[in-house]
Amino acid sequence: MTTRNWTRLRRAVAARGFTPATWIPAASEGRAEEATIRLAHLLEDLPIAGHPVGPPEAWPEAVGFLDGTQRYEVMAYAGASPVVVAEIAAAVLERRDRHLHVAQVLRRRLVIARPEVLEQLEDAIVGHEAVALPEGGPVHPVLDFQLARREVDSARGRLEVETGNRFRAASDAWLIVDGSLAESPQWALDGRMLGVSKSHATLPFSGTQLEEYLRLPAGSRSPVFQPAGREVAPVYSWALRLWPWEGKDLMHGLIRVEAAATVETLAQADQVSRWLLAERAPVSTPDPRWDRLLYGIRAVEEFLRASGER
């Protein structure tokens, strides 16, 4: 019998002699990022302080929005080592005639634990993918949990790539990915894919340039630059301010766009920016990230959350 419900799973695990537990870590639905500066290489001779892109323009054709979600929690302890259960999901909603439709959706359920624990749980976690933590070190519940979380992040990234690839195999429409295109070298080469990053943990400039970069006015973009450290999947990137930030936060309304590292990207950066400016409406409230969260991406998250199961 497939164990679908986490509560039932927890009971099944407890029946095998493990200590049931319930601990949902803060921000279990998001990925952790490390704040850093990686200096980028400018590709356009434009002021970093901003270049107006022109009035918003509606996307002229069908466009897909790709995002993924993850949820995980500690389900039990085998001695002092945690048994983590996770659900990861990714979907593409394609917009046609102003309406969003589900184009692709994939889900996985994971149980992450030390290998010897997984062996004992084998028949209790049918329907879940068993992910083993690295062997060798002594049991450390905090470290084990951090490792488990990395496994979840990684699995989610792979699922998003798989979902995006499936969409691309079926459609040549524009595809906007929540986050970076660096997840896949294939994406980084796709001339009709865009990564839209809300996070600015990794910044491309420092000093005065960074100041100018972060103080972009609304409706303006930075010059196109090539982010550092993307040797496997090089992309071009630029920042775009969707909403005025004055009186709010420095990052308010600021997104970073990634596109294929091609001449065409340089040529159409303004055009793409105008299309993205039009995506400000509808506003993605009540999400607190509404100033940077495209409505289509939010719709994917809402869909995955609403259709997921514990």
Added chain:
Amino acid sequence: MNQPVAIGRVVATEMKPSTPHQFHFWTARESPVGIGAIVRVDAPGRTVIGIVTDGFAYSDLLTPIHDVIGADGDPALAGSAPTERAEIRLYTAAVLRQIPEEPLQPVPLGAVHMADDADVVSGLRMDAFMSGEKTTGIPAGVYAAGGLESPIYLDADFLLGPEAAHLNITGVSGLATKTSAVEFLLSSIFQTFPAHKGSVAAICFNVKGPDLCFLDQSADLGDEDRRLYARLGLHAEPFADVRYYAPYKGDGVNLNTLRTNEALASNTVPLVWGLREVLDYAEVLLNKDDVDAKAGGFIDFLKERVIGRPFQDATLSDEPLEVKSFADLEDFFRRIFEFMEVQSKTSEVWRNHHLATIRKVRNRLGNISVRAKGLVTDDGQASDLPWGKVADRSVHVVDVAGLEPVVQDLVFARIVSKLREHLERRDLGVDHVVVFVDELNKYAPTDGPETYVRRMLLDLSERGRYLGLVLFSAQQFRSQVLRRVVGNAGTALFGRMDMDEISSPGYATLSPATKAKLAALPKGELMVRHPHFTQPIFVRFPKPPVLRGRDGMERFPAAVDLAFDDAVARQLVQLDRGIRPNQVKDLIADRTEEDVRRALAAVRQKRPEDVLAFFRKALGGRVAPDAPRERRAVPPLNPISDEPY
């Protein structure tokens, strides 16, 4: 077999939970669901059929200000966002039926489908009376939604008794919905009333204009109406056996109705009553000031001892007196007064009744034939409904539209009372009679004096079903009708309603959406409440198979009033086509109109073989007036002088 496609899904939250009587479901934005639609919920071990009573739509927009922000404050841009917001169509449905019915539980989460024919039958519990050997279904219209068109039946046991009975219809005036619905329903009853329940007839009171004046004439029906008739298994035919009754106008020869076109004269007969017919209902015309205890006692004396039987009293006449008409009654009173004045000057009492009381009763009763002129005749020759010989599936329309309200009351009171008497004795001719009364708020108002008619309607609504006497009533404002009268109507129909009326407390159980639908209901659609239906449902019915009053007046315009001699001639010619009008005119020349009316009434009542001969005989011979006698001058006994002055 293809699985039916789900059109929605039940949702239940803490704020909007499912209950045993209500549930909520969402649908795609484009779906056939609307207010009044019947839906089915399928869940393991349980099927629920419900009717949509309310609908909601909202998007994921948290506050309107976010829409303003998204559109940069420009309403023109608000509709041009590249993505339409996610939007929900959420409906609330009231449970019609759960299967199994026990244990009664909250509606489960499950797929929602549009109801099919079988679901409609089951949900409205029509299977209780539409299956088995003795079905009692009366087609009332079709329920239409989502491409489905299911016939809706009313249970004859609950429409015409004995389980429940009576029908009341409410709707704004001017749309002809109320009259049309009753005409259609009567046609449906006449065609489908089950044989095992016996016979049925209808008596309709035409209270305004030409509304019910053409029930025997075919309507011009369109293809859609004919298709609806076919769907309901009915024939679109006018009533085959219709008879019209109308009092005379003040001239006593022209009928007081709009149905005077000569082409329609064959089944239009006068309604004329004499003393015997109206005395029992004198209370309708006389108020409490008119009839005190003493006067009432004397009227009772007249009813029991005098009228309609030989009355022997040597003080009045050597021969037994026979009082059959108002004229006889006047003669009776005259003899009393002569006796009191001439022979009994010492007393003012006759047979324990004071002279003043007798004078008062004489004045009041004598006034009836004046107030109800045209309906009540002095001469005692009545023309009435066929009491005891009412035929199965016959319609009798009594046209009181042109009468004074108080005279309408008299007509109504007497006819319903006679129906009741005959049904109690089981000698009316039929087992069930539908009495249709429009403008019920006039006859049984919530506020107003306690009248004879009001009491009678109340009695009819509370006890009529045991007799087979069924009230079909209509009014514009149900809230203004005596609550016990409309409350006793087992079946209630609602056409388009006035918003003021819908906002009255009687409609508090309806959802705002249902009220909104009622306020804009198109012609030909009704909301139906019936004992088998746990919730009101909306049905569509075809145009009635009979000519509408307005169309009838165009096709059969009312004849202009005829001169007295022409009117008399026409009435006799109708009885005998061989009579030439000039023969009649010669006969009645120089005769008083009173004599002619009396002779005409006698002919109508007798219906002789030789109409003209009987009329001539009833008129009697011409009596030449006596020449005035010569009066001789009487000379004074003692002339004083020759002075002529």
